[in-house]
Amino acid sequence: MSHHLVELIELRHTYPDGTVALDGVTFTITHGEAVGVIGANGAGKSTLLLHLNGYLTPGSGEVRIGHSLLTKETLPEIRRTVGMVFQDPDDQLFMPTVFDDVAFGPCNMGLALQDIEKRVTAALDLVEAGHLRDKPPYHLSGGEKKRVAIATILSMEPSILVMDEPTSGLDPHARRQLIRLMGDFHHTKIFTSHDLDMVMELCSRVIVLSHGKVRADGAPREIFADEKLLAECRLEKPLSMQGCPVCGVNS
């Protein structure tokens, strides 16, 4: 049995005010896949992510992680399997120091003190943030915060990494650093993003959401070549697939 499987079956979600955020979403993501979930603002991306670790309960339909159905009983195990990095690192870093924050997950998993120490050091080294360990989060720059936020998840050694808008608000260098870091994570990855070039670079598969439904699901090159689909879903080709602004030659 693989821990790395993510399966949604006819998932529906309606918010209390009547907004239908997800309207029958079905897909299966297998081990090692890197999937970009893209779509316009309000297409249902964030709602979808919140279902993956059981924060929201489906109106109808099923969420299965690694063959086990998401229920109250399986919730702790599933939260350990699915590591989720949120869009605003200020929401993710709530402990007094970087060390405490990265240790938060492992502490809750009930690990021994030495193991916690080891995991924190390893996770911080992985995101090149070892020198920040004793700093309070509000002393960090945007890029540093983002990297530490990722370390807080990596220290729990999840089998599935879920990230909401990983590159938003980062400078080009920090963005490049992050893309490299994501490329090094070899388990299942799921991103939502408006940074289509990043999706192009990192993902082997793209799922397009529109009005709570899956509009398209396939290889990035095919999807980004379909101009009609992109226009209907308020999307655009990634810059790397657009013509050169100087000579007009299509890449």
Add this chain to the structure above:
Amino acid sequence: MSTFDGAILDFKRLETLASGDTTLHRLDPRAKVIVTALFIMAVVSHDRYAITRLFPFFIFPAALIAAGNLPLAYIIRKVLLLCPFAIVVGIFNPLIDRTIVLQLGDIGISGGWLSFASIIVRSTLTVGTAFVLLALTGFPAICRALEQLGIPKLFAAQLLFLYRYIFVLTEEAGRASRARELRSCGKKGQGMTSFATMVGHLLLRTWQRAERIHVAMLSRGFDGSFRTSRKSSLGSNECIFIALWGLFLVTARILDLPKLIGTFITGGF
């Protein structure tokens, strides 16, 4: 707004000071918290006209500032910032309590003025020492110490969250207020009406943020109790620190040291 941002930056400086490395900094936070609590109790439990008896207590913060290598001017500025509050608390005393309790030549000093001065001295002592404690220990460490000393975990957690998010919230408030200021063309920007909506929005945003933080905590296995990965111990240094300062504080509380010293000196003649 610049003063507001400035105040926050200044606050961050306390945190930088707390990362110092003197013997006092390295002392277990519990020892410092216990002695500071004792100190505050000793100071506030004095008679309401006490002034001279309070003076020996300045030795404690002064010693900590000296041994902890803290910038004196900075601490004094911080204490002055809070002085207006003490003045507001005591300002009516001279009007209410007019009995003359002290005669200095021809000038009679009423009990009200004495108790007013006493309030100022006390607040300077307690607030100053609290700042010194913060600068020597850091807020998170104080919270941990309080928790170890037995205050409910929930309170400690709340204090920690307060401290963590006060920076985020003030930055948010700063941005909102700057945006309002820039569009009010030097006028008041619809005064209270827009101010009230702005505060309301801040509250709602805080609410949403709290929810997002909760999600982030849940997805990292939070089950309602905070676990810590740090060890700390009360060693001989801590015991000596508590014992010596405890002795001093108790003596200064029970005996009228200035008077004793005075009689000792004048008694010689």
